[in-house]
Amino acid sequence: MISYEYPLNERIRTLLRLEDLYSKLAHFSRGDAPQDHHVTLLTLFEILEVAGRADLKVDLVQELERQRQILISFRNNPEISEEALSGALYEIEQASSSLLAMAGKIGQYLRENEWLMAIRSRASIPGGVCQFDLPSYHYWLQRDADQRRHDLSNWVHPMLPIRDGLSIVLRLLRASGRPETQLARGGTYQLMMAGRSAQMLRLRLSPADAVVPEISANKYALNVRFMLSETVIRPRLAERDVNFELTFCSL
Known part of the structure; x- marks a missing residue:
């Protein structure tokens, strides 16, 4: 069976777009080829753009707290597994804590990286990241795959609380x-x-x-x-x- 999802408000539309981008990010970051990591970086720039909504983090924290309160109301219900309930509550609390720990504007540390922003700016031009345009980026792409992956991990990791929070919200939405x-x-x-x-x-x-x-x-x-x-x-x-x-x- 093929599933098609259609969001009925802007908030869910944003979460579905981000889910799709994070999925692509995970896929291409596992590769070894320079082209894989180029696509990974472009996808991270797209996430930065979509997640730039000032209220996204607040929306996720508020929705997770609302779901936490709903789950708490199921405690001592003989039809609900206490073990499963405790696991779900723990997951929500961990995701909320990670989101609250994100200081400042989402992805601000990326915007302050002049080298990355130069790549982002050139990437918006068709063929704009050729080696003669960005020789330092060309050098980075020729580095060992594990070294590139280490850099990508450092750039991606601070954005993962957004992925974890929206994953919980969309999973609960789909199960509703x-x-x-x-x-x-x-x-x-x-x-x-x-x-x-x-x-x-x-x-x-x-x-x-x-x-x-x-x-x-x-x-x-x-x-x-x-x-x-x-x-x-x-x-x-x-x-x-x-x-x-x-x-x-x-x-």
């Missing part, structure tokens, strides 16, 4: 809903929200259907059109019934 089987007749599906509150939608469907959902939603209605995947250049509606799972997620 109950999937329901739906049918899109003729490739289209519409649902009136009728006061239903949600922060994110999740759609799951079989790859064998060879369709891609186009989702639009507001507080009044949800609309999904399933487009044939083989016509990505010139999208065309799949004029047949499509079964899929729909989940409304909300913290």
